[in-house]
Amino acid sequence: MKHQCFPLYGVSSFHSLKKNKIDMEVYLKNLKKRQNKWENICIRCGACCGAYEDPCKYLKKEASGKYSCEIYDQRLGLRKTVGGEKFRCVPIKEVMHNWWPGSHLCAYKNGIKRKLF
Numbered sequence: 001m002k003h004q005c006f007p008l009y010g011v012s013s014f015h016s017l018k019k020n021k022i023d024m025e026v027y028l029k030n031l032k033k034r035q036n037k038w039e040n041i042c043i044r045c046g047a048c049c050g051a052y053e054d055p056c057k058y059l060k061k062e063a064s065g066k067y068s069c070e071i072y073d074q075r076l077g078l079r080k081t082v083g084g085e086k087f088r089c090v091p092i093k094e095v096m097h098n099w100w101p102g103s104h105l106c107a108y109k110n111g112i113k114r115k116l117f
């Protein structure tokens, strides 16, 4: 997900400072809620991380059969596959219009096809 800098408010008094702080807290809370909602769409099939080809070395299969990323919070950037190939880990929004092995499983791609978002 691409982030934008928050616009800065003009602060003229303690009350507006306090109000801006509350506004920012509400804003960040809503942002987090929307982010969680978006991330919960993922069915963790692992396909976008190479589960059906040469996988990323940080991709782990769990006992449940679902996949997870060992470094999820720091995942974006230059990474390597188990086979040693370099690639860039990017937010799913940047690649969900592409094809990759197993991409027919992707909940985001399927959501777009069904016009859910």
Ligand code: SF4
Binding pocket: 048, 049, 056, 057, 058, 059, 060, 068, 069, 070, 071, 072, 075, 076, 079, 089, 090
């Ligand atoms: S670093 Fe990126 S590609 Fe690798 S497992 Fe994590 S999310 Fe997937």
Ligand code: SF4
Binding pocket: 041, 042, 043, 044, 045, 046, 047, 048, 049, 092, 103, 105, 106, 107, 108, 109
């Ligand atoms: S391919 Fe789509 S549904 Fe599967 S793990 Fe990646 S983002 Fe989630």
